[in-house]
Amino acid sequence: MTMQPTGHLDPFTRDRLPPREQWPDFRFDLAGLDYPARLNCGAELLDGAVAKGWGERMAVHCGDRSLSYAALLAAANRIANYLVTVLGVVPGNRVLLHGPNGIDLMAAWYAVMKVGAVAVTTMPMLRAGELAKVIAKGEVGFALCDQALAEPVREAAQAEPVLASITGWGPGSAFETALAAMPTHFENVDTARDDVALLAFTSGTTGQPKACAHFHSSVLAMADTFARHTLAPAPDEIYTGTPPFAFTFGLGAFVVFPARFGLAVALPERPGFEALCETIERFRATTLFTAPMGYRALMASWSDHDLSSLRKGISAGEHLPKATSDAFFACSGIRLIDGIGATELIHIFISESGGDIHPGATGRAVPGYQARVIDEAGRDVPDGEVGRLAVRGPTGCLYLDDARQAGYVSNGWNVTGDLYRRDTDGRFWYFSRADDLIVASGYNIAAPEVEQALLTHEAVAECAVIGAPDDERGTIVKAFVVLKPGCDVAAVTEQALQAHVKAEIAPYKYPRAIVFVDALPKTQTGKLQRYKLR
Structure with missing residues (x-):
């Protein structure tokens, strides 16, 4: 490549890409992935939709x-x-783009693409x-944010003054007034297909964020592989769901895929599954994107709403258990499309749809991708045996200025950190x-980050966090x-510690279960033995 x-x-992102010998093997041999050398994905998607006659x-x-x-x-x-x-x-x-899923955030994301800047949602x-x-x-x-969420952005800027410009959108804002005077025509910036279009952040296991750089070609590739070949979108479909645009699962589902294929998206106005059900009912949404937990929640609300317009469901973010797939099928008549993706590869690379779905299995490699199960030495393991999942295709892991790149890419393959077997x-x-x-619930949560939040509580001496x-x-x-010794155990409740964590870090990361123990299991050298807690 x-x-x-x-x-x-501003060459910042290109200058901080990994050394070329640590890059994955990008492959564009599937028909439709032969992108031109000069490519602006925002122009290709949004201006392209209007140019195809979809303006109305x-x-x-x-x-x-x-x-x-057109609007x-x-x-x-x-x-x-x-x-x-x-x-x-x-x-x-x-x-920086900071706000809930909505029209303002969508328009802002496209604007950042069109000016050739790099979106950090x-x-x-x-x-x-x-x-x-x-x-x-x-x-x-620079930051564009919902004015209702501007305060944490301003606080962050005090700690990191490189963020010198913060602009808030919303009713009555100065930004809204200024936009009214702006032209509705813009000359799109001439970017390269391998200029970085976005940085998608993932915490990994340490709590130290990793910035996954993705090219303009990568944004289109997620539509031209998974969406085109697995979802086979129809123009009368209306997409909806829960993942935020900040997750590339949500960016693809609600921003990129609809524009690529000329269909509509209906975004819930507020978080929660009640709002999701209301949105499906009101706009007659046909295609749902959410995590397995979302489908379990939907089943509980099935009789309270008219959700009969749904005809497809896509599950990602965590493994879809066969029991959940079967229960949702019994409830709705819809067989869920499971998929595994990664922030490092921008979207889903293994999945199946239609009559090929085998509940409990993730599926086969999406057209455009290749997948293997390997051992620690990088050799293929026999079918039926468990090993590490390795993937390559038109997208791949490019950590920005991060030594962890060498641990994710091996001999041109993206090694995802998931254990799989192939039949x-x-x-x-x-x-x-x-x-x-x-x-958990489709969110990636780093155990050390939750532990650090707990340790800031005055009563906590030690802690360990696992997935249960x-x-x-x-x-x-x-x-x-x-x-800590001398603490009043009766005064330090599970609820108090949960509230403390929610105040320190994003609320979805809080521990839903807390066990008070006298000591943590450790080796003789003092290393925590997490496996004993599991």
Whole structure:
């Protein structure tokens, strides 16, 4: 893969890509992946949708707001003009996007693509300390955020003053007033197909964020592989679901796939499965993206809402148990499409749909990808045996300025950290995670980060966090806590520690179960023995 001349004036991301010998083997041999050397994914998706005659098609619904593709393009162009003429953003600058899924965030993401900048989309639940780590890693100089969520961004900027510009959107904001005067036409920046388009952050097992760099070609590739060949989108489909745009699962489902295939997305106005059900019912959504826990929650609400418009369900974020797949099929008549993806590879690379689905199996490699099960030496293991999952295709892991790159890519293959077995038909069956990353309700949660939050409580002497099996959620965060001598055990309740963690880090990371113990199991050298807690 020969790098093209960059369209970035700010070379920060290209300069911090891994050494070439540590890159995965990018493969574009599937028909439709032969992208031109000059490529701007925002222009290809949004301007392209209008150029194909889809301008009057509905692009997005969110509450009482709905935009056609032509209107969404005009909104994105206004923001793009503001970024360039008012804020002075140049191609290659990093722009933080912080807000809930919605029309404003969608238009802002497209604007960042069109000006040739690098989008750094963050989850709305992140606290200032978590945002500061992202800002520092990406040397992010600009932020567009929901004005209701601006305070943690401002606090993060105090810790990381490289973030010098914070602009809030929302009713009555100065930004909204300024946009009204901006032109609805924008000359898209000429970027290279291998210029970095976005940085997607993942914590891994240490709590230290890793920035996954993805090219403009990678953004299109997730649509031209999984979406095109596994989902086979129809123009009358309406997508909906729960993953945030900050997760590349949500970015693909709600921003990239709809524009690539000219269909609509309906976004819930607020978090929660009640709002999701209301959205499905109101807009007659056909295609749902959520984690296994979401499907379990939906079954509990099935009789309370008219969800009969649904005809497809895509599950990712964690393994879909056969029991959940079968129960949802019995409830809805819909056989769920399971898939495994990774932030490092931008979206799903193993899945199956239609009559090929075998509940309990993740599926086969998505067209455009190859997958293997290997041992510690990188050799294929026999079918039926458990080993490490290795994948390659048109997308792959490029950690920004991070020594952990060498541990993820081996001989051109992305080694995901998942343990799998392959059957004689070529299907892949999930076994477990190979590390201490906790995957709960579709969220990646680093045990050490939760432990650090617990340790800031004045009564906690030691703690250890693991992922524990749970009948409803699949996996939950469970903490074992040793209190300081002299502490009143009656006063330090499970609920008090949970509230403390929620105040320190994003609430979804809090331990749903806490066990108070006298001591933690350790080796003679003092190393924690997590396996004994499991």
